[in-house]
Amino acid sequence: MTTDHRNEPENHRTRVGKQRRERTRQKIVEAALRVFARMGTDSPMIEDFIAEASISRGTFYNHFNTTAELLQATVEWLSADIMESIETELGTQDNALLRLTVGLRFWLGKAEQDPTWAAFVARPEFIKELQFEPVRRDLRQGQQAGLFHFPSEHVAFDLLAGTLILAMRSYVDGQVPADYTNAIIRVVLQGLGVSEANINLALAQPQPSMRRPPVSMPSC
Amino acid sequence: MTTDHRNEPENHRTRVGKQRRERTRQKIVEAALRVFARMGTDSPMIEDFIAEASISRGTFYNHFNTTAELLQATVEWLSADIMESIETELGTQDNALLRLTVGLRFWLGKAEQDPTWAAFVARPEFIKELQFEPVRRDLRQGQQAGLFHFPSEHVAFDLLAGTLILAMRSYVDGQVPADYTNAIIRVVLQGLGVSEANINLALAQPQPSMRRPPVSMPSC
Amino acid sequence: MTTDHRNEPENHRTRVGKQRRERTRQKIVEAALRVFARMGTDSPMIEDFIAEASISRGTFYNHFNTTAELLQATVEWLSADIMESIETELGTQDNALLRLTVGLRFWLGKAEQDPTWAAFVARPEFIKELQFEPVRRDLRQGQQAGLFHFPSEHVAFDLLAGTLILAMRSYVDGQVPADYTNAIIRVVLQGLGVSEANINLALAQPQPSMRRPPVSMPSC
Amino acid sequence: MTTDHRNEPENHRTRVGKQRRERTRQKIVEAALRVFARMGTDSPMIEDFIAEASISRGTFYNHFNTTAELLQATVEWLSADIMESIETELGTQDNALLRLTVGLRFWLGKAEQDPTWAAFVARPEFIKELQFEPVRRDLRQGQQAGLFHFPSEHVAFDLLAGTLILAMRSYVDGQVPADYTNAIIRVVLQGLGVSEANINLALAQPQPSMRRPPVSMPSC
DNA sequence: AATGAATGAGGATTCATTCAT
DNA sequence: GATGAATGAATCCTCATTCAT
Numbered sequence: 039m040t041t042d043h044r045n046e047p048e049n050h051r052t053r054v055g056k057q058r059r060e061r062t063r064q065k066i067v068e069a070a071l072r073v074f075a076r077m078g079t080d081s082p083m084i085e086d087f088i089a090e091a092s093i094s095r096g097t098f099y100n101h102f103n104t105t106a107e108l109l110q111a112t113v114e115w116l117s118a119d120i121m122e123s124i125e126t127e128l129g130t131q132d133n134a135l136l137r138l139t140v141g142l143r144f145w146l147g148k149a150e151q152d153p154t155w156a157a158f159v160a161r162p163e164f165i166k167e168l169q170f171e172p173v174r175r176d177l178r179q180g181q182q183a184g185l186f187h188f189p190s191e192h193v194a195f196d197l198l199a200g201t202l203i204l205a206m207r208s209y210v211d212g213q214v215p216a217d218y219t220n221a222i223i224r225v226v227l228q229g230l231g232v233s234e235a236n237i238n239l240a241l242a243q244p245q246p247s248m249r250r251p252p253v254s255m256p257s258c
Numbered sequence: 259m260t261t262d263h264r265n266e267p268e269n270h271r272t273r274v275g276k277q278r279r280e281r282t283r284q285k286i287v288e289a290a291l292r293v294f295a296r297m298g299t300d301s302p303m304i305e306d307f308i309a310e311a312s313i314s315r316g317t318f319y320n321h322f323n324t325t326a327e328l329l330q331a332t333v334e335w336l337s338a339d340i341m342e343s344i345e346t347e348l349g350t351q352d353n354a355l356l357r358l359t360v361g362l363r364f365w366l367g368k369a370e371q372d373p374t375w376a377a378f379v380a381r382p383e384f385i386k387e388l389q390f391e392p393v394r395r396d397l398r399q400g401q402q403a404g405l406f407h408f409p410s411e412h413v414a415f416d417l418l419a420g421t422l423i424l425a426m427r428s429y430v431d432g433q434v435p436a437d438y439t440n441a442i443i444r445v446v447l448q449g450l451g452v453s454e455a456n457i458n459l460a461l462a463q464p465q466p467s468m469r470r471p472p473v474s475m476p477s478c
Numbered sequence: 479m480t481t482d483h484r485n486e487p488e489n490h491r492t493r494v495g496k497q498r499r500e501r502t503r504q505k506i507v508e509a510a511l512r513v514f515a516r517m518g519t520d521s522p523m524i525e526d527f528i529a530e531a532s533i534s535r536g537t538f539y540n541h542f543n544t545t546a547e548l549l550q551a552t553v554e555w556l557s558a559d560i561m562e563s564i565e566t567e568l569g570t571q572d573n574a575l576l577r578l579t580v581g582l583r584f585w586l587g588k589a590e591q592d593p594t595w596a597a598f599v600a601r602p603e604f605i606k607e608l609q610f611e612p613v614r615r616d617l618r619q620g621q622q623a624g625l626f627h628f629p630s631e632h633v634a635f636d637l638l639a640g641t642l643i644l645a646m647r648s649y650v651d652g653q654v655p656a657d658y659t660n661a662i663i664r665v666v667l668q669g670l671g672v673s674e675a676n677i678n679l680a681l682a683q684p685q686p687s688m689r690r691p692p693v694s695m696p697s698c
Numbered sequence: 699m700t701t702d703h704r705n706e707p708e709n710h711r712t713r714v715g716k717q718r719r720e721r722t723r724q725k726i727v728e729a730a731l732r733v734f735a736r737m738g739t740d741s742p743m744i745e746d747f748i749a750e751a752s753i754s755r756g757t758f759y760n761h762f763n764t765t766a767e768l769l770q771a772t773v774e775w776l777s778a779d780i781m782e783s784i785e786t787e788l789g790t791q792d793n794a795l796l797r798l799t800v801g802l803r804f805w806l807g808k809a810e811q812d813p814t815w816a817a818f819v820a821r822p823e824f825i826k827e828l829q830f831e832p833v834r835r836d837l838r839q840g841q842q843a844g845l846f847h848f849p850s851e852h853v854a855f856d857l858l859a860g861t862l863i864l865a866m867r868s869y870v871d872g873q874v875p876a877d878y879t880n881a882i883i884r885v886v887l888q889g890l891g892v893s894e895a896n897i898n899l900a901l902a903q904p905q906p907s908m909r910r911p912p913v914s915m916p917s918c
Numbered sequence: 919a920a921t922g923a924a925t926g927a928g929g930a931t932t933c934a935t936t937c938a939t
Numbered sequence: 940g941a942t943g944a945a946t947g948a949a950t951c952c953t954c955a956t957t958c959a960t
Contacts, residue, residue, distance in 0.1 A: 054939065055943060062944080080300035083929060094946045099931070162381070162427055188448075189441035196428060197445045200420035207382055208416060221409035225417045228408075229449025279919070303954060314921045319956075499940070520740030523933060534942045539935075601822070602867055628888075629881035636868060637885045640860035647822055648856060661849035665857045668848075669889025714960065715922060722923080743950065754925045759952065 063101050063111075066091045070112045075154035079109055116159065117168045120145075125172075134180035135232060139223060139240040141173065142202065146219040147245075149206040160206035165199050173198070180230070187231025197229045283321050286311045290332045295378035299329055336379065337388050340365075344392075354400035355452060359443060359460040361393065362422065366439040367465075369426040380426035385419050393418070400450070407451025417449045503541050506531045510552045515598035519549055556599065557608050560585075564612075574620035575672060579663060579680040581613065582642065586659040587685075589646040600646035605639045613638070620670070627671025637669045723761050723771075726751045730772045735814035739769055776819065777828045780805075785832075794840035795892060799883060799900040801833065802862065806879040807905075809866040820866035825859050833858070840890070847891025857889045 069091035073082045087108065088098050102108040124144050131137055149156035159165075177194050180186040188194040205222045208214050215221075220241055227237045289311035293302045307328065308318050322328045344364050351357055369376035378384070397414050400406040408414040425442045428434050435441075440461055447457045509531035513522045527548065528538050542548040564584050571577055589596035598604070617634050620626040628634040645662045648654050655661075660681055667677045729751035733742045747768065748758050762768040784804050791797055809816035819825075837854050840846040848854040865882045868874050875881075880901055887897045 050939080052942080059944060078300075080298075084931090085929080095931080095948095096933085096946050097944075100944070100946095103931095160382070162423060166424075166427065166431075188445050189437075190435055192428070192435060193425075193438065193441040193445050196424040196442065197417075197421045197449065200422070200424035201417045201449075202420070203423070204382060204386075204416040204420035205413075207386070208412070211386075215410055215412060217409075218413065221413040222416065225408050225413050225449045225451075228451055229417065229421070229445045231445075231448055275919070282919085304956090305954075315923095315956085316921050316958085317919075320919065324955090495940075502940085518740075520738075524935090525933075535935085535944095536937085536942050537940075540940065544934090602820070602864060606864075606867065606871075628885050629877075630875055632868070632875055633865075633878065633881040633885050636864040636882065637857075637861045637889065640862070640864035641857045641889070642860070643863070644822060644826075644856040644860035645853075647826065648852070651826075655850055655852055657849075658853065661853040662856065665848050665853050665889045665891075668891055669857065669861075669885045671885075671888055710960080712921080719923060744952085745950080755927095755952080756925050756954085757923080760923070760925095763952095 062093065062097060064115075066093065066098065066101055066108070067112050067115050070108050071116060071158065072154070074109065074112060075158040079158075113164060113167065120159075121172070134176040134183060135185045135227075135236060135240050136243060137176050138173070138180070138198075139227070139243060141176075142198075142223050142226065143219060143245060145202055146205060146209070146222060149209040150214075150219070153210045153212075156206045157210045160203045160210065162200075162203060165203055170195075170199075177230075185232060185236060188229075194230055198226055201226050201229070279321075282313065282317065286313065286318065286321055286328070287332050287335050290328050291336065291378055292374060294329065294332060295374040295376075299381075299383075332378075333384060333387065336375075340379075341392070354396040354403060355405045355447075355456060355460050356463060357396050358393070358400070358418075359447070359463060361396075362418075362443050362446065363439060363465060365422055366425060366429070366442060369429040370434075370439070373430045373432075376426045377430045380423045380430065382420075382423060385423060390415075390419075397450075405452060405456060408449075414450055418446055421446050421449070499541075502533065502537065506533065506538065506541055506548070507552050507555050510548050511556065511598055512594060514549065514552060515594040515596075519601075519603075552598075553604060553607060556595075560599075561612070574616040574623060575625045575667075575676060575680050576683060577616050578613070578620070578638075578670075579667070579683060581616075582638075582663050582666065583659060583685060585642055586645060586649070586662060589649040590654075590659070593650045593652075596646045597650045600643045600650065602640075602643060605643060610635075610639075617670075625672060625676060628669075634670055638666055641666050641669070719761075722753065722757060724775075726753065726758065726761055726768070727771050727775050730768050731776060731818065732814070734769065734772060735818040739818075773824060773827065780819075781832070794836040794843060795845045795887075795896060795900050796903060797836050798833070798840070798858075799887070799903060801836075802858075802883050802886065803879060803905060805862055806865060806869070806882060809869040810874075810879070813870045813872075816866045817870045820863045820870065822860075822863060825863060830855075830859075837890075845892060845896060848889075854890055858886055861886050861889070 066087065070087055073086050073090050077086065082105070084095065084098055084105070087105075088095055091098075102111065124141055127144055128137055128140055131140065149160070174191060174195060177186065177188075177191050177198075181188065181191070181194075186194070188197075201222065205218070208218065223241060224237055227240065232240070286307065290307055293306050293310050297306065302325070304315065304318060304325070307325075308315055311318075322331065344361055347364055348357055348360055351360065369380070394411060394415060397406065397408075397411050397418075401408065401411070401414075406414070408417075421442065425438070428438065443461060444457055447460065452460070506527065510527055513526050513530050517526065522545070524535065524538060524545070527545075528535055531538075542551065564581055567584055568577055568580055571580065589600070614631060614635060617626065617628075617631050617638075621628065621631070621634075626634070628637075641662065645658070648658065663681060664677055667680065672680070726747065730747055733746050733750050737746065742765070744755065744758060744765070747765075748755055751758075762771065784801050787804055788797055788800055791800065809820070834851060834855060837846065837848075837851050837858075841848065841851070841854075846854070848857075861882065865878070868878065883901060884897055887900065892900070
């Protein structure tokens with residue numbers, strides 16, 4: 039029943055240290071997203087990351103060895119973050135068509151609201167790297183349910199993702215016509231072989247709330 | 259009108275010199291395409307270009323001052339080359355639907371045949387830089403002719419170009435299912451609002467010949 | 479003379495603390511020997527020492543301020559250790575020739591048994607740093623006794639120590655011929671001007687026991 | 699029979715370029731020897747080499763990728779240089795004993811004359827790396843001729859080279875007694891089993907001239 | 919026009935040292 | 940006394956650019 043008091047503070051120290059380390063890492067990743075969004079994935083130098091994260095050179099290298107490693111970590115964090123946001127948005131919705139519609143609206147809404155973020159995520163490498171399993175599942179289910187009509191899941195995904203990328207970049211470039219989001223959703227659904235009636239039904243859905251603040255803004 | 263015979267050999271030398279210069283420049287540009295395709299547009303250094311083109315540093319700078327300038331020249335050459343190829347392919351065809359179908363088939367066929375070329379071309383920056391006026395014109399004409407049904411030309415172009423980019427990258431990544439090209443054309447035409455009957459008609463068209471050799475192969 | 483009982487537990491704690499401190503210090507020094515043997519005296523970084531000793535950076539600095547200080551401590555420990563071992567080996571032997579022979583055999587035997595140790599010890603800086611007073615005394619006494627014939631003690635020491643260093647490194651490099659130790663002793667004694675008869679006598683001595691375990695093996 | 703005049707200047711350019719490159723490389727190596735001699739093999743930084751050689755950082759890296767590579771090149775050059783000097787010294791002498799004596803005198807004379815040079819070469823790694831084939835050949839021939847008596851060539855070399863190293867370091871440390879060189883040669887020859895009479899004969903040889911300037915002095 | 923050795927500013931990386939827990 | 944995350948000065952290394960031949 040007695041506790042070795044020499045050990046207790048050690049465990050505590052260890053735990054506190056790990057927490058600090060983890061917080062620093064997260065700070066770097068969030069700063070990196072802003073830097074990548076602002077400068078692209080090739081231009082930024084270590085200096086940019088450490089200035090944005092307010093850390094020292096040494097600390098950067100304690101956590102990441104190369105810019106590529108940091109980019110990878112940033113993509114992974116962002117991906118988890120996006121997926122979680124969409125799942126929250128979707129709640130218990132289980133109709134594949136409506137799920138996809140909400141998802142598309144989320145991405146486009148976010149691109150409109152936070153173009154720097156969009157400039158970062160709207161690249162084929164990024165979109166292909168994340169495999170978007172939930173999206174693929176919705177495509178399969180919708181096809182089986184007779185809501186969609188396309189030759190193969192592969193083709194359907196390329197249509198959906200490719201159009202989404204260029205659409206998000208249209209927001210980045212500015213100058214999108216009114217009601218652009220609905221128009222994009224309409225042609226994508228057409229492309230997936232959704233009937234006119236179902237398209238109108240899907241577009242009549244209430245819009246997602248988009249409460250979360252842009253991630254690409256400095257949090258201070 | 260009289261000829262100074264001291265000038266004649268100079269004119270000759272001048273002409274020969276210009277031809278040689280032009281040949282060197284073209285050699286650099288073609289090598290650059292392979293390098294950009296392999297390494298992206300940011301990573302390659304001067305060293306990569308001169309090694310691929312088998313020229314010296316000095317010669318490189320005789321033709322281009324920066325990597326960006328070389329990239330620009332590469333894009334321009336490629337763009338002119340593509341457009342010319344497609345126009346040759348199209349001949350006098352004036353049906354917007356059939357023109358677009360042939361165009362799509364050309365891009366995808368070329369991607370299949372020459373993935374290195376596709377790896378360079380299939381990026382949003384590139385596709386957005388070329389404004390593809392002929393494509394936009396076909397979209398407008400097809401819409402007016404009642405062949406297409408989409409909310410706006412802007413949206414139609416994003417669907418067409420975005421899907422094309424990801425489809426070409428699918429060829430780059432390898433592992434595309436059989437009949438992938440036809441499947442892509444089908445969903446794109448669906449997305450543009452083409453009727454089932456017209457889609458089948460367009461897909462029944464004879465295929466373009468694709469005689470030209472891959473540009474991304476070293477010519478030696 | 480009275481005892482303050484408030485002090486007693488402190489004395490105990492103090493004593494225990496000092497023992498613990500001493501054990502940690504010794505652990506660092508033994509680890510350092512292995513590191514120096516493996517990497518030389520200039521290359522290793524703090525990281526190498528703390529990894530080998532399984533301690534933290536902070537602990538290292540609690541005991542040593544610089545790498546040079548640690549090297550010094552390692553040399554001193556090793557030196558005392560060697561001298562003590564040889565004295566044990568020699569017992570009460572007082573014939574200079576036999577003492578030197580036993581000493582040489584000890585060094586070479588240890589080099590054969592523990593090449594890591596030898597890799598560290600067999601360097602001129604180390605050998606010159608230890609002044610080997612007992613060895614020099616034996617050289618003088620043997621010379622006076624007419625056993626040795628050399629021009630000066632300085633020269634005799636350079637011959638003895640230089641040959642020993644390269645011989646030990648031969649063990650480090652592996653691939654020594656059979657009976658290498660005896661051969662080395664023979665040429666060294668020849669060099670010191672010992673008569674053929676006395677050399678044979680010295681080589682006929684019983685061998686030292688070499689009971690002690692290699693110091694360069696991790697003790698855990 | 700006609701010459702393509704476009705090629706001639708190219709060949710000339712190429713040749714001139716290569717010569718310049720080679721001269722630069724040699725300049726770096728000679729500077730490196732002075733730096734290594736002055737600072738040891740671990741302390742010097744790139745800055746030291748380029749300052750001593752009066753070249754730019756970039757040029758350094760055009761020729762050597764690491765300090766270790768430069769050290770290697772320096773050792774190789776030095777080794778060739780020493781061997782050549784000794785061969786010049788020896789002329790047509792073919793008596794193994796006299797050859798070895800001249801060689802020892804050369805090394806020790808050079809160490810006395812140029813201690814910085816000696817500080818660099820007098821290290822076991824260096825001496826063991828060069829295999830000194832001519833020296834080993836002399837040892838074998840002398841043994842066969844009955845001039846030497848030692849148990850094995852391996853042992854004889856370790857005696858010779860080990861004693862030489864410590865002797866050279868004695869010059870580096872200063873404070874060597876008068877006639878130290880002859881004393882060293884005497885004990886080494888004793889160690890190799892040369893008879894008293896032959897030793898005296900060898901020591902009576904005329905001394906080498908040592909005309910060449912110290913290599914470790916800046917040549918400007 | 920072509921060549922390639924040399925340059926050095928700009929940026930990447932290391933590692934001894936500190937210090938809050 | 941022990942811990943290890945954080946620090947930043949010191950040093951390494953790259954690569955666009957120049958220029959004599």
